[in-house]
Amino acid sequence: MTKDWWRGSVTYQVYPRSFQDSNGDGIGDLNGITQRIGHIASLGVDAVWLSPVFTSPMADMGYDVSDYTDIDPLFGDLKDFDRLVAKAHEHGLKVIIDQVLSHSSDQHPFFVESRKGRDNDKSDWYVWADAQPDGSPPNNWASVFGGSAWEWDGHRKQYYLHNFLTSQPDFNFHNKEVQDWLLGTMRFWLERGVDGFRLDTVNFYFHDAKLRKNPARKGEPQVNPYEMQLHKFSKTRPENLDFLARMRKLTDEYSASMVGEVGDSTRAVEIMGEYTSGEDRLHQAYSFEMLGPQFSPKHFRTTVERFFRKAPDGWPCWAFSNHDVIRHLTRWEEHGPDQDSLAKLCAAMLLSFPGSVCIYQGEELGQTETELEFDELTDPPGIRFWPDYKGRDGCRTPMVWDGNGNTSGGFSEAKPWLPVKAPQLARNVAVQEADQDSVLHFYRKMLAFRAEREDLHGRGIANFIKRPDPVLMFQRGGLICLFNLGPDPVETNLPQADSYELVGPSQAATLRKRKVTLGPNGFGFIQV
Template identity: 85%
Template sequence: MNDWWRGSVTYQVYPRSFQDSNGDGVGDLRGIASRLKYIAGLGVDAVWLSPVFTSPMADMGYDVSDYTDIDPLFGDLKDFDLLVSKAHEQGLKVIIDQVLSHSSDQHPFFVESRQSRDNPKADWYVWADARPDGSPPNNWASVFGGSAWEWDGHRKQYYLHNFLTSQPDFNFHNPDVQDWLLGTMRFWLERGVDGFRLDTVNFYVHDRKLRNNPARKGEAQVNPYEMQIHKFSKTQPENLDFLSRIRELTDEFGASTVGEVGDSTRAVEIMAEYTAGDSRLHQAYSFDMLGPEFTPKHFRTRIERFFRIAPDGWPTWAFSNHDVIRHLTRWQDYGADQDSLAKLTAAMLLSFPGSVCLYQGEELGQTETDLEFEELTDPPGIRFWPDYKGRDGCRTPMVWDGNSSTSGGFSEGKPWLPVKPPQLARNVAAQEEDAQSVLHFYRQMLAFRSGRSELNGRDVAKFYNRPNPVLMFQRGGLICVFNLSRDEVSLNLPPSSRQQIVGPHQAASVNGRRVELGPNGFAFIETDA
């Protein structure tokens, strides 16, 4: 079985913000291709590209108007093919973002669908009649605020959109829709891609009866979407059948899938369900480790629960991505300093059982960019400002050097989002010159993970009960111990005749069975316990 993805580390590239090759202020495929040596040099296994398909960019490419072409903003198909070829030369797999749950309202199929109720594409999207009083068919909410239903005056029906009104949802109860979407995936597999990151993978199928979602108890939220339990608008049982079809297709090419599970109440359970056995997704990840929680209990319970529910399933863990506040900003109150916290969190993430996804810039210890309202481009940030500032702060350009006149080496033109001094200070060139930098630590930690079968194999973590703020678990003959605080801690290790620190460590020492950890200290300890 081709299982290169088990224990793999993927580096996420946000194409708009990685490297601009033509001076228009927006990153592109040629720019990414020019930086592949850097990515491979980190020691990762794969590169994931956020969407580069043709799009009006209402949601930065997650609103696709042509599923089998490249948006001119990023280049063309020749540029894409060149990138894939160069990545493979560097030993990197290429994973692309597939947005299957919805398209752009400018997609030709939706343009046709909204013309009448009896045209060939009439049933390709989710349409429903208004209630007698003209209101939407049910109470489903949009992730980006407001109702998930938008009235179309020409067709005189509502259409479903889980996100922007310009992102209508496909009707997965129509088998022709499924067949066509699988065909678009085959197109990219035949061009040489090695896998797919499946956006909003649990949103594909909706409840046929359009039943109301129940209320979620609790206080009012900034975004009312979080005031519902999304029992009927997503995560339907029929979704599993489509995932099986995706698995059959990708297995034909030896490719991998990793599904993004969007759910704030039972994400780990859905991850486990969607990866159980060998006929569903290869991997899945959620936002469970992408929030504010930073306690040993939080990380332990998520990992233990996953493997308890789906012992044969496979998770992918991440601390940052293009949709959330960067983790060094979310967890800054727990850091002795920015570098120490960056190294601690890297060591934790890269020792968790499963696969790992890193987000561009985290290997530099980058933090969230503080933006003004007039600098925003993200629709939900603009809508909910200032209580929610959107996702632009984590999407600002990659910083390659300290030259402010070239936006840190990102572009010769004005970048689509600003590069500000705190981000400019943490650039690649400066960290290359500093042997103690976060960048060098990531390389060391990735090499350590790659060289230890306990960390990149199927060894499930055995957790030890230690008081907060210590997270401690064992994988094979390796004890992994982390201090998730600014305070010094001292604790006992399990009895063993061999207790020796190996590999990367920070503010840690072992004396007999006793381990001493300074602020944000951590160590990997060989043992025969």
């Protein structure tokens, strides 16, 4: 394995509950992923990322871990996991697993022990604090999922910190024993053959030891009051960098890679840069900057430029969709004449950005968000903030393999844990395999083009060339990449060069000397 295999890599994210059910219980599992690994490999990606499969009470769908070195029976067992890793490696795919280190489940044995009292072996493994004199929480820190980030424990007569659900208590990273133990759990999986980790909420590990109050964030009231604070003291603390160095040292022993999720709504790109600068931090990082509603040349240009200004030697990982946000074709539907054209434009653009890329299951089908009723929800924040925020279930509905009258689309022989509805059922793998002009086949073509072009997947940055909206244009090496982000035709001029040639996949693009005409959501690649 080459040390830097992760640079320029493309990772395919699998949401295990929703990929393939192999045992007829309506929930996806490891053997189902193994069964479908050929589909993933056929795309031409480099790695597969598995969202959490560890033992968990599933209060937050596996992001509340109760055993860090075992597989939840819903998904199978360790032997099933080993078979999946072996099969992925046979297909040339690296395996990246989701590591939820910032917090555990409240059913983890260590937390059960910690809450028993203040003088046992695990009493300081979680973040405990006394109440204020009036019984209120220690400070104003808010939970991402709503309400205070502090929960009172009547037995210990103290509050514990939870940045997410009350059943997800935060580890105390100021305790070195905690750090050592968590690194040990990572080594367990590295020894088992995994090739890297996706690190959940990587900037949440450390908290301010003085428990100082977060300042207010200027602006209007929000659906979730979490966004009304600047989280200066509850996360992204300077001590994080020392722990990242320890993680980097461990993963480099195995030529493994780490990609960290940076959660911050004000300066995520800058944190991404800080966390990937040099050789002793994360290998790559991603944020939600491209996972929101913004869809304009300025937004994409400034996001990429901000990252490389902060970290010229850093490495980003860009994504348009994942298991936490509305699927991008639904977020951005107003910018395209039709789903397929917009899907192909987005794929071409994402796979041209400097850095690495992550694509989310179903994205290669042009899949859209599922509209769910309240009584179909399972996601805690969606249930809490309905209907102003409908939660994350709409992007987590099952993968659709065929449309042969099966209401699960080939996902399961039983009723799926989330419903498969008609708009999603129509965009299935089987029907797109049979159509050479489908979104699925375009993804394969675009991934192959990226793989063969060093100027697309290599170290080179993007030099942006300003053009009037809605045109996004940048040059990478000898390749000019240009995209029409609007639903109407446009014309634009190329920069001066000795020659011009339209190469690779394109859509509604016509080249005449220096002038390019792009149809609705048109794009092209020009060799100069």
